[in-house]
Amino acid sequence: MDVSVTNAQVTLVQLDNYGPWTVTPEPRREADLQTMQSRLYADLSQFFGTRDGYVFFTRFDNMIAVTNGIDRAAHARLQESLRNRYPVTVSLGIGAGANPADALVDATAHLQAAGSAQDAERREVLAGDPLDDDERTDDDVHIAHFDVNDATGKYTDELDAFSTFVRIEQGYASLMRALHDDHDGLAFFVGGDNVIALVPELARETYEAVIERVREEADMSLKVGVGAGRTATDAGMAAKHALEVCREDATTVEGDVAIRN
Structure with missing residues (x-):
């Protein structure tokens, strides 16, 4: 029988109001959108990677990062960096759980509680708390x-x-x-x-x-x-x-x- 002893920390990266933005004031060229998505993913991969994390592109407007050891201040710096270099902003939900699926559910719930992904008023939400250092182990x-x-x-x-x-x-x-x-x-x-x-x-x-x-x-x-x-x-x-x-x-x-x- 499997026994879960992991201590997963997951961050959901969600582009703010991305769907409406892609068609405002008129539909944007698909090549431009694909280029921006790929560059954004590359920057996220570099940011999390230099802090010993992983990020996966999933649907590009929603990306999932494994962020054990990455604190809230680092997440805030990421939002600021992206805001200064891209025409879109990102909201971040940080979740933790005894298994990865539960951690992602927790991270997702934080963003959903703050408003819809297509809510024009929701910008740069940073919700949820990273694991405390005293909660972490060498095989989390x-x-x-x-x-x-x-x-x-x-x-x-x-x-x-x-x-x-x-x-x-x-x-x-x-x-x-x-x-x-x-x-x-x-x-x-x-x-x-x-x-x-x-x-x-x-x-x-x-x-x-x-x-x-x-x-x-x-x-x-x-x-x-x-x-x-x-x-x-x-x-x-x-x-x-x-x-x-x-x-x-x-x-x-x-x-x-x-x-x-």
Whole structure:
């Protein structure tokens, strides 16, 4: 049986009144919107990354960051920096929980309580409290880094680019549902054939069952490296090293303290 011992801190990054802004005073060119979104995501990734956090783009007007160890003052500095460089502002909801899904629910509730995402009067909300230092431990964050087995040989070198994209997205959707609905985890596609998930502590057999479900639903074979740490960077690097062990030893699940036998 899985036992969650994580202490997740998640920040929901939400662009203020973004939908109406994109069509005011008239519809803006899609190329300009895509360029702004990608630059904004890059800046967020750099900001959180230099503070040992991760951010994932999800829908771009809503992004999700793993922010263990990042305090409220840093969140406020981020809002100020973006306000000075972009034509849009962002609201930030900080949530914490015993598992990632609960932490995101908490973060989301803070922003929803402050007003709609399309409320023209809602600007730069900063709501919710980061974890106190005395609440934190050295294995608060658990990261699972999934990789498709032989994606190049099976898909990239065999199918056209869009068909490959469809197959990868189908596998990602299956994995995302399995981790979120059954195990309170949050999985994010990060490019190529890689998915990074913020998870509670899960048993080895749970990862094996999730991988089997994806194989059955999407006809896709996965491997995963799992790591734990005080911050997203600590856990993520441990997961990357564990994934390399999978590649070298042709195994399915590898990891450190996040794997319980």
